Amino acid sequence: MEFFAFFYRLAFYGEQLFHHLHGWSDEANGYVAQSDRFPLIFSVTLGVCFLAFILYYFIIDHPRANRWYFWLIPLGVVLFTGFGLAFGIVRTDMDSGVIAESLSNDIGMGNAILFGVYNGLLGGIFFLLLSALFRFPSRNSKHSPWPLLVTKLNNKGIKNYE
Amino acid sequence: MSKLYVFGIGGTGSRVLRSLTMLLASGVECDADIIVPVIIDPDDSGADKTRTIDLMNNYRAVRSKLEFNQHNRNRFFRTEIKPVDGMTNFILPLQNTRDCRFKDFIAFNQLNKESMAFVKMLFSEKNLDSDMKVGFKGNPNIGSVVLNQFADSQQYKDFSNSFEDGDRIFIISSIFGGTGASGFPLLLKTLRSDKSSQSWKFVSQAKIGAVTVLPYFNVTEDENSGVDSSTFISKTKSALAYYKKNISDNSSINALYYLGDSVTATYENHDGGVKQKNNAHLIELAAAMAILDFASQPDEKLAGQTLHFEYGLETQKDERQQVTFADLGKESRKLLSVPLTQFLLMKKYVDYAMDGQYKYQPWAIDNKLDENFFDGDYVSTVKKILADYNEWLHEMSGNMRSFKPFNEEKSNPLFDIVNGKAARKYYPHFFTRNYALVDSLLNKRWKKFNKAATREQKFCELFFRATEDLVKNKYNF
Numbered sequence: 001m002e003f004f005a006f007f008y009r010l011a012f013y014g015e016q017l018f019h020h021l022h023g024w025s026d027e028a029n030g031y032v033a034q035s036d037r038f039p040l041i042f043s044v045t046l047g048v049c050f051l052a053f054i055l056y057y058f059i060i061d062h063p064r065a066n067r068w069y070f071w072l073i074p075l076g077v078v079l080f081t082g083f084g085l086a087f088g089i090v091r092t093d094m095d096s097g098v099i100a101e102s103l104s105n106d107i108g109m110g111n112a113i114l115f116g117v118y119n120g121l122l123g124g125i126f127f128l129l130l131s132a133l134f135r136f137p138s139r140n141s142k143h144s145p146w147p148l149l150v151t152k153l154n155n156k157g158i159k160n161y162e
Numbered sequence: 163m164s165k166l167y168v169f170g171i172g173g174t175g176s177r178v179l180r181s182l183t184m185l186l187a188s189g190v191e192c193d194a195d196i197i198v199p200v201i202i203d204p205d206d207s208g209a210d211k212t213r214t215i216d217l218m219n220n221y222r223a224v225r226s227k228l229e230f231n232q233h234n235r236n237r238f239f240r241t242e243i244k245p246v247d248g249m250t251n252f253i254l255p256l257q258n259t260r261d262c263r264f265k266d267f268i269a270f271n272q273l274n275k276e277s278m279a280f281v282k283m284l285f286s287e288k289n290l291d292s293d294m295k296v297g298f299k300g301n302p303n304i305g306s307v308v309l310n311q312f313a314d315s316q317q318y319k320d321f322s323n324s325f326e327d328g329d330r331i332f333i334i335s336s337i338f339g340g341t342g343a344s345g346f347p348l349l350l351k352t353l354r355s356d357k358s359s360q361s362w363k364f365v366s367q368a369k370i371g372a373v374t375v376l377p378y379f380n381v382t383e384d385e386n387s388g389v390d391s392s393t394f395i396s397k398t399k400s401a402l403a404y405y406k407k408n409i410s411d412n413s414s415i416n417a418l419y420y421l422g423d424s425v426t427a428t429y430e431n432h433d434g435g436v437k438q439k440n441n442a443h444l445i446e447l448a449a450a451m452a453i454l455d456f457a458s459q460p461d462e463k464l465a466g467q468t469l470h471f472e473y474g475l476e477t478q479k480d481e482r483q484q485v486t487f488a489d490l491g492k493e494s495r496k497l498l499s500v501p502l503t504q505f506l507l508m509k510k511y512v513d514y515a516m517d518g519q520y521k522y523q524p525w526a527i528d529n530k531l532d533e534n535f536f537d538g539d540y541v542s543t544v545k546k547i548l549a550d551y552n553e554w555l556h557e558m559s560g561n562m563r564s565f566k567p568f569n570e571e572k573s574n575p576l577f578d579i580v581n582g583k584a585a586r587k588y589y590p591h592f593f594t595r596n597y598a599l600v601d602s603l604l605n606k607r608w609k610k611f612n613k614a615a616t617r618e619q620k621f622c623e624l625f626f627r628a629t630e631d632l633v634k635n636k637y638n639f
Contacts, residue, residue, distance in 0.1 A: 060592055063601035066522050139591065139605050143527050155530040 004038035007122060013114035016106040017090065021115075026100045037093075041086055045119055048081045049126040057131075057138040068145035075127055082123030087116030165329040166194035166457050167246075167321065169254075169349060171202045172341030173440065174375050174449075175334040176214040181442060181450035183217050184554050187547055188505035189237030189626070190497060193457040194330070196242045199252045200321060202345055204259040204294055204308070209439035215251045217550055218243055223543050227618035233610060234619070236626040237501065238508075248320040257311055264304050265290040298340030302397065305344030312349060313356045322359035329364065332453050333372040337401045338394040346372060347408060354414055369416045369464045371456035374405070376422025378445040409468070416464040419452035419471045421445050425480075427562035441557035444485060444565035448473045451494060484559070484566040486581045487639070499567070499639040503580060504629035506555070506568055507600070509548040511625075514573050515597040525604035529620045540618050576600070577636050588635040603628035 011018040023035035052074035056065075090112035093099055099107055135142050142148060170179040179199050186192060199218060203211050225239040245252045258267055265271070270281060270290060281290075289304055298305040312318050333349060335342030354366050377394040409415050423445055452471065463469070477489045487499045520526035520536055535541065552570055559566035568579050576596050577585035589595070594602040604624050615623065633639070 062592060063519070063523060063594060063598045063605065066524075139607070140524065140594075140602055142524050143522070147527050151528055154528075 004036070004042045007042055008038055008118070010118075013118050014107060014111040016103040017111045017115055020093065020099050020103050020107060021090075024100050024103060026102050035098075037089055041089060041119060044085055045078075045082045045123040046126060048085075049078050049123050049130060052078050052127060053130040053134070057135045057141050061138055061140045063140040066141040066144040071131070071141075071145040075124060078123040078127045079120040081120075083116035083120035086119030087112050090115055164194070164326065165196045165198055166453070167198045167200060167325070167329065167331045168453060169200045169202060169331065169333045170214075171333065171335040171345040171349065172339055173203065173205070173208060173210045174336035174339065174342050174446070176201060176203060176208070176211040177440060177442065177446045178334045178373070178375075178449040178453075180210070180214040180217060180554065181446045182453055183214070183221055183243065184551055185447075185450055185454070185498075185501070186241045186243065187221055187239055187551065188501040189240055190454065190501045191237075191458075192241040192454050194241065196244055198244060198246055198321075198324075200246060200249070200254050201252050202254050202256070202309070202312075202349070203341060204256045204298070205341075213439070213550075215253075217547065218252060220543050220547050220550075224540070224547060224618075224622075227540060227616060228622055229615070229619060233612040233615070234623055235630070236619075236623045238505065238622050238626050246317065246321045246324055249317045254312070254317050254321070255315060256308065257315065259294040259308060262294055263290070264292045264294060264308070267294065267308060298344065301340045302344035302401070305340045306348060309341070309345045309348050312352045313358060318352075318356075319359050322356070322361055322365050325359075325361040325365045325368070327364050329368060330457070331365075331368050331370045332456050333370070334375075334449060334453070335372070336375040337405075338375075338377045338398045342375075343397065343401050346374060347404065350409060350414060369459075369461065370414075371417040371419070371452075371459075371464075372415055373419040373421060373449045373452040374401075375445060375449055376420060377426065378421070378423045378443060379427050379440070382428060410470070413466070413468050415468050417456050417459065417469040417471065419449070419456070419473070421448050421452070421473055423563060425563045441561050442554045443561045444558055444563055447558065447565065451497065454497070479563065484564040484581070486565075487567045488582050495639065499637075500630075500633050502555075502567065503633050503637065503639075504626070505548075505551060506570065506579060507576070507629045507632055508625045509552055510573055510576055510579065511597060511600045512545060512548055514576075515600065519597075519601055523601050523605060525601070525624055529617060529624075531617055531621060535617055535621075541621070544621075577632075580637055583637050583639075585636045586638065588632075590635075600628055600632065603631050606631075 005018075005022050008018060008021065019031075021037040021041070023031045023033060023037070025032045025035060056071065056074040090107070094104075094107065094109075094112065097104075131145070135144075136148055136150070143151065168179065168182070170176050179201070182197070182199075186197065201211060201215070205211060221239060221243050225242060228236070228239055230236070230240055264285070268281065270278065273281065285303060289301055292298070292301065292304060294304070294308060298308065331353060333346055335346035337343050337346075350370065350372070353368070353370060356362060356365070359365070376398055405418075410418060427441075427443070452473070455471070459469075474491070475485060475489050476491045479485055479489060487495050490498065517536070520531060521533075526532070555568055555570040558564070559568075559570065567581055569581060570579065572579055574596065576599075588599070590599075591602045606628070608624075608627050611623070611627075612619070
């Protein structure tokens with residue numbers, strides 16, 4: 001499960017919260033795979049990213065929605081969902097008291113919000129990467145939010161209108 | 163067939179050429195590779211003539227940037243329109259008609275007494291004092307004298323020398339005016355008999371067709387005008403008798419198309435000049451179709467006796483009713499409905515959506531159709547032609563008899579523009595409708611699309627393909 005934890009290593013949201021989400025157990029004095037929250041959080045965040053990407057670029061793909069400001073809508077959905085999911089899981093754990101005693105004193109609301117922001121940003125970055133790399137087959141929205149690099153390069157050879 | 167020389171005589175000639183240019187711009191099928199218009203009209207400032215020349219020059223400017231080969235499906239501007247080398251603005255100039263009264267042209271004052279008396283029998287005082295700078299004002303007796311000079315001009319020789327075996331000639335004239343009624347038989351005689359050029363054999367033996375337009379409008383009464391519509395019918399009858407004897411009976415023409423209408427609009431009475439700007443008319447469209455019909459006739463069919471053609475509508479219409487595509491015969495409907503609708507859809511998109519869309523749409527970005535291109539001369543000329551096209555449709559719809567296949571003034575919803583034809587539901591891509599549907603089709607990855615083509619080529623090709631898809635799926639013509 002180290003793969004999923006890898007994406008959450010930059011633990012500016014709190015070292016203790018990282019350990020908790022990774023599945024720390026005082027009883028086991030180590031990480032318990034069944035308690036690892038990262039696979040779920042990561043999968044759902046990534047799934048939402050994919051869904052937003054597919055919806056925007058290939059299902060809706062509307063010629064009137066191919067502006068950069070329309071692209072902010074799925075991005076916003078990804079950020080909001082990522083935040084809500086991460087924050088919600090931490091809050092639920094805090095409320096239900098499942099956090100190991102050795103960690104619980106150092107995990108508060110601030111950490112939950114920061115983790116929400118972290119996960120939201122992570123989702124946003126994935127969405128950005130998907131948009132940058134895989135939007136080219138889209139019929140109407142392939143140049144949203146900015147024109148494809150390959151198009152710019154191709155167009156360099158075309159002379160301006162005289 | 164390689165070239166079709168189309169002589170447009172008088173105001174009607176120019177107006178029919180205008181209709182023909184509109185048809186060719188929209189991509190109507192034409193069996194001639196090149197149309198070579200030649201305008202014969204002494205009225206230098208005639209608005210009908212000048213706007214037709216402007217239109218044809220714009221057509222040429224747009225077409226000059228296009229190529230037509232196996233990679234292209236585009237039919238917009240497909241047929242080449244070009245003037246005879248050495249001819250400016252498609253005009254075959256007439257000598258000594260400017261600032262010259264008819265009596266001066268024939269040197270009346272230098273005639274002897276007997277000749278003067280004879281001339282006075284043939285021409286009224288008004289005829290003799292007539293100023294010819296705006297034409298012959300409905301007086302074919304003047305035209306038959308003045309126009310008897312075709313073969314002398316260098317431009318006629320240029321035409322004749324450029325003529326090749328297999329080329330054809332078509333003559334447009336009205337029978338009830340001055341210039342056309344007199345010019346047609348004279349021109350035909352010259353074409354068949356002039357031997358002053360190297361290619362005279364090809365010209366004299368060429369397949370020649372003509373459309374002669376019978377009265378289809380009246381003019382208001384005006385004592386100061388030389389044009390009097392009460393004489394139209396009598397002039398027509400005389401000319402018809404003359405044509406029968408001197409043209410049809412001796413088979414000097416291969417195909418003769420007669421067009422007319424009992425329903426007539428009344429235009430303001432102008433002798434000519436800038437004010438003579440008659441609205442486009444269904445009859446002129448039918449005359450343009452006669453040219454295309456002539457071009458499609460096989461050589462064998464045109465050999466022998468003169469073929470005579472008339473034109474009729476499929477349905478009976480009284481004067482108050484508008485003619486739509488449904489009223490046209492099957493062949494005309496097939497010929498016109500698809501290309502005219504495609505071109506109008508392009509016009510609507512260019513007017514109401516293009517400027518706001520091109521910065522965002524892949525069809526423009528991928529082909530580097532940028533601000534520079536859209537603000538350039540090419541698109542501006544295309545826009546001019548599209549505006550003229552809309553005006554032409556609008557004029558026909560307001561005329562009598564009215565030809566109104568489209569709600570051309572309507573811009574939204576886009577697909578409600580065809581009169582009497584409800585657009586079918588067609589959502590090839592997630593509820594894209596109206597102008598967005600056009601964008602979606604422009605953005606489609608078209609097979610066999612030549613990415614190496616010029617931007618002008620791509621622009622026309624894209625619009626042709628998108629509108630072709632739309633017309634096929636939206637309307638069941």
